Amino acid sequence: MASLSLQLRDYRLTVAEILYHMPDHPGLLQSYIWQDLDLAPRYPVLRKFLTFWERELDGKLHSVKVASNSIITPSECRFVDGELKLH
Template identity: 55%
Template sequence: MPSVRVSDPQFQKMLAGYGVTFAEILYRLPDHPALLQTFSWQFDDIAPRYPRLKRFLDHWEREVEADIHSVRIMHQGLIKPQEIRFVRELGHLH
């Protein structure tokens, strides 16, 4: 029986729409409410639904005693269409 070759799981995730996501979470601790603190996190997720980020924020709301002030998200897809450049003239080779 011939072996089946499976591509890299990370590449399969890229084909499924995953990209690099960066989240910056500003939050306040109960004992220092006037002080904003930052938590930064880089991970793979699917834009624009962000299921992994939503699971993390749900966990934060349930388990962490810090109030989230704001969340800033940056996302870059890793696989995108090729760039096309048009050529005005073709040279001739003698």
């Protein structure tokens, strides 16, 4: 239910591809995919994760690509000209 309440507050499904230098081989890049609900365009949840990464993990960040899309969107409504009743 927490997920739904976040989505109703305009949080969007956010995916980030994080490229980082491998600690033992800094010349090589490794890819990490991160996914969570986040609030565009500031992305506070992703920023908190990246701050944790830089503070706690050995792999130095190279680049981050972000994609975001809302999950809950207004549905399409249309009115009909007639009504059909059964029984």
